[in-house]
Amino acid sequence: MSNPIERYQKLAFKHAFSRIHHYPVACKDLSLILREAYHKLPKNLQSVVFQDTLSAFRLLPEMQSRSAVSAAHLLFQSAEAVLPKQRKNLAVKEFKHAKVAHKRRCKAHSEEEASDAAELPQDVLVHIFSFLDIQSLVSVGLVCWSWNFAASNNQLWQLHYAIFFGSKHDSSQQNGRQGENKEFTSQDISNARTNINWREAFKRTYNGKSSKRLASDRGYCSQCETIVWLDNMKCCNGDCGLKSGNWQIMHVSSHEVVEYLLYGSSSIISSSESDSDSDEELITRLWAYPRDIGRYQYK
Numbered sequence: 001m002s003n004p005i006e007r008y009q010k011l012a013f014k015h016a017f018s019r020i021h022h023y024p025v026a027c028k029d030l031s032l033i034l035r036e037a038y039h040k041l042p043k044n045l046q047s048v049v050f051q052d053t054l055s056a057f058r059l060l061p062e063m064q065s066r067s068a069v070s071a072a073h074l075l076f077q078s079a080e081a082v083l084p085k086q087r088k089n090l091a092v093k094e095f096k097h098a099k100v101a102h103k104r105r106c107k108a109h110s111e112e113e114a115s116d117a118a119e120l121p122q123d124v125l126v127h128i129f130s131f132l133d134i135q136s137l138v139s140v141g142l143v144c145w146s147w148n149f150a151a152s153n154n155q156l157w158q159l160h161y162a163i164f165f166g167s168k169h170d171s172s173q174q175n176g177r178q179g180e181n182k183e184f185t186s187q188d189i190s191n192a193r194t195n196i197n198w199r200e201a202f203k204r205t206y207n208g209k210s211s212k213r214l215a216s217d218r219g220y221c222s223q224c225e226t227i228v229w230l231d232n233m234k235c236c237n238g239d240c241g242l243k244s245g246n247w248q249i250m251h252v253s254s255h256e257v258v259e260y261l262l263y264g265s266s267s268i269i270s271s272s273e274s275d276s277d278s279d280e281e282l283i284t285r286l287w288a289y290p291r292d293i294g295r296y297q298y299k
Helices: 004-010 013-017 023-040 043-062 066-082 085-119 122-129 134-140 145-151 154-165 186-194 198-208 254-263 265-269 279-286
Strands: 218-221 226-231 249-251
Touching (some): 122 145, 134 154
Antiparallel strands (some): 218 226
């Protein structure tokens, strides 16, 4: 059976902090570990947790989203409340320095980024956005009308629909009629891209399923027997290949991450599917802008 140090290493915080879309979740997880588990951990693991906290603060200037800043502030509050005096002073100093650096970087790049965004044609934006995960695609759609139009591209949403829900789609509901689900083949989906609004199809299916699972960035992989980061709803370990649709990925909350660290896999297996506090926010942002933005056309 693995010990807390080995389990903590499998949580891969250092790797997560370097990835923009994982940074907020990693900060929230580490914040809860500080509050609920820090004093229960061995001394050497407490040192590792402290160093990872400082690393999170140092990487804050590279983050651009409000959720990242908010999560870093939450981590800072936990560090200030839990850490012993000497470590707390170092954490406070590092966080304040990171906040100043973050503000300077945002100010320096805001005008340049706005200028660059205005010059990019729609087809280039769509190509760039095709590399984003679903949460990042939602976020870029809130930047401006032009980005929202590119982020609403039908083929992008077709891709994410296939990633999240597979090939099942209710075509009769798409046309406003009631009927049974039709199972689409990959060729059917390819041919249907012109008459199916995949963004709206994603919206209906998303709201009709357990959105708690869809908003999660972490999951317990039954094959890896550990908590892993999820890339487009799949286990991030390349050799695994499991995805949530197989029900072999159990989505976990920050509280379950703490339970896993303290007590191992058994605490995760015995727990029920968790709620995510970001679900309501994600759903709201997902449909924030109307689609009536036809003045932005491909050139």
